[in-house]
Amino acid sequence: MQQRKEEKARKVLDALHALQIPFTFLKGLLGHERLAPRCHIVNVAVEIFLKCGTLDGAIWVLKESDWIINTLSWPCDRMDVLKRHNLLCTMASEYITKSQYGEAFEVLQNLPGFQNSSDTLDVSQYSLLFNKLLDACLESKHLAISSTVVEFMLTKNIPVEFNLLRALITTLGRSCLWLKARTHYKSKLSSKQCLLY
Structure with a gap:
């Protein structure tokens, strides 16, 4: 059941990609969705692609969002930063296993703490x-x-x-x-x- 939900979610993300809709900039209209930080939205999309075994989709989402984690205009909480850290570590390890060292290095350069000088990590x-x-x-x-x-x-x-x-x-x-x-x-x-x- 969970796998079917992930596959459906991936199809939605694939459709957004095909239509060139920048979904990480969009906010929900009702409830908690409209307050969701951009980092959280990106994390969820990356996680969906990883659970479906699609590294290409995961890195596409990250690149489309400029690897954003925490900025003044798009603040996020510590749990989102930790989640991003874990997702990127997983991706880097998979790329190393596949001998895709350039991709692994790109992912590692975007770990929390490297994005801007104000990061204290x-x-x-x-x-x-x-x-x-x-x-x-x-x-x-x-x-x-x-x-x-x-x-x-x-x-x-x-x-x-x-x-x-x-x-x-x-x-x-x-x-x-x-x-x-x-x-x-x-x-x-x-x-x-x-x-x-």
Whole structure:
């Protein structure tokens, strides 16, 4: 019964997409629906697509809404932020499993705390997820994405596992990408954002 409801909900979302109706900007006319925060509306739509096994639909909703979480004009409560965090973590893990590292990185860059400078969330808590992505990229020899992930992590003060950073520098050196290897090495020396394990 629940699955049938989710499928119906997905069909409605597909129809809105086909008609190019920006449903995340719309508000209900009656009751509590007209007070629903935009973040909550987006979360529900993303969750429907994920439960139906459609990552493409989920990321479409997020991109269409500009990955919005909390703004002055569209405030949301802590539960919505937590829900968005959980949805994005689920999506990133699925993308990593499918070896879609670019998509996983895009999702991770939009976790709560990265959107605007007024966010007070401690983004170092995302270290495990980013290091998981970095490890998978290195295993698959995706050096360009690996370098970009490390640069982002160092910029945002997210701790990088020392052994992963060392593996990246070594691989870049062996691939004759000396400039990149040197840049990461210097970053490692000047940064305390490395996990020593």
